[in-house]
Amino acid sequence: MKNIFLLLLTLSIISCENIKKKENMSLVNVNKEFFGKTSDGANVDQYTLKNSNGMEVSVISFGGIITSLKAKDRDGKNEDVVLGFDNLGDYENKSPYFGALIGRYGNRIKEGKFSLDGVEYKLAKNNGENHLHGGLKGFDKVIWDVEVEVNKSSASLMLRYTSVDTEEGYPGNLGVKVTYTLTNEDELKVKYEAETDKKTIVNLTQHSYFNLSAGLRKDILGHEITIDADYFLPVDMTLIPTGEIREVVQTPFDFREFKVVGDDIDLDDTQITYGNGYDHCWVLNNQDEGVRFVASAYDPLSGRLLEVFSDQPGIQFYSGNFLDGTLQSKEGGNYEFRSGFCLETQHYPNSPNQENFPSVILNPGEKYNSETIFKFSSR
Numbered sequence: 001m002k003n004i005f006l007l008l009l010t011l012s013i014i015s016c017e018n019i020k021k022k023e024n025m026s027l028v029n030v031n032k033e034f035f036g037k038t039s040d041g042a043n044v045d046q047y048t049l050k051n052s053n054g055m056e057v058s059v060i061s062f063g064g065i066i067t068s069l070k071a072k073d074r075d076g077k078n079e080d081v082v083l084g085f086d087n088l089g090d091y092e093n094k095s096p097y098f099g100a101l102i103g104r105y106g107n108r109i110k111e112g113k114f115s116l117d118g119v120e121y122k123l124a125k126n127n128g129e130n131h132l133h134g135g136l137k138g139f140d141k142v143i144w145d146v147e148v149e150v151n152k153s154s155a156s157l158m159l160r161y162t163s164v165d166t167e168e169g170y171p172g173n174l175g176v177k178v179t180y181t182l183t184n185e186d187e188l189k190v191k192y193e194a195e196t197d198k199k200t201i202v203n204l205t206q207h208s209y210f211n212l213s214a215g216l217r218k219d220i221l222g223h224e225i226t227i228d229a230d231y232f233l234p235v236d237m238t239l240i241p242t243g244e245i246r247e248v249v250q251t252p253f254d255f256r257e258f259k260v261v262g263d264d265i266d267l268d269d270t271q272i273t274y275g276n277g278y279d280h281c282w283v284l285n286n287q288d289e290g291v292r293f294v295a296s297a298y299d300p301l302s303g304r305l306l307e308v309f310s311d312q313p314g315i316q317f318y319s320g321n322f323l324d325g326t327l328q329s330k331e332g333g334n335y336e337f338r339s340g341f342c343l344e345t346q347h348y349p350n351s352p353n354q355e356n357f358p359s360v361i362l363n364p365g366e367k368y369n370s371e372t373i374f375k376f377s378s379r
């Protein structure tokens, strides 16, 4: 009798444990599924992180691409607020960097060349005369090793990639680790780490296109944006900074207070003309403060608010001006002109060729460390 009682007690403890585990699993969890095969036959998986509020972020091992991000509107509805495709082929062949990790160098390098210690390095000119986002096969098109970690209050994906010496023209073997963490505070944290065995340059970023209305509106012109920056970087016709650091005051680039994106986007202004809208790097304030608030975006229709925190000196605000209605969206429609915006935290474009810009050099023995946080809420 006593034995039976003990057995029953043990069984009930075990089943309680299982329920607890299940509860935890249903709160914060990671689901893995097959996403597709690359054109050279490599398998690509998709990992979906879910937090206790039902927020979800899906990432594929190809390019570390965020394929979907579901966040709550003011009525508590979790909906997808990032642009993307429903198949791997489009990510491989057509993508304007939707959701991707960007490296080794996010943004443009003038004429695809730079020098370190008197040695000139030549990179692909994949954007007119300039180099853009790491070259022909940047970090957005490579397969990353993925490791999963789930805790009570967050779920993480650790993505690793080794870019070999001379890959895309860059010097040094570069080991890169990017950690995506989804927390129960509805934050997506992106942590970048890198090390090299030879002096090189590094500027990593994340290239998600957001439309916080979750497709309710076909363009992002009704969103309101703030950028904590007193200065921005004027560019030439090819979007390379001229080297001038210009005050935003009394320009269409003043986002120090919430401003509707569409308000000044078609003004007769040389910088707006060169960008065909906004496609510029802002010089963020408080650069010595580490991770701090840098920008936010609000969609009055859905009530969704995105706040961006980062330790980076710059942010590229791109208003989706190259989208032209030709790309098919994952929902079946098409991505129209300015239907998504990017807030890419980074060092300034063309820094290797601009002595007055903060350095992007990484030496052997040093650790590249950077963090950006995308925090979602609604009001």
Ligand code: GLA
Pocket (backbone or CB within 6 Å): 096, 097, 107, 132, 239, 279, 316, 318, 322, 342, 344
């Ligand atoms: C970046 C650039 C843009 C554009 C997009 C990709 O944001 O600043 O000019 O090239 O990437 O289309």
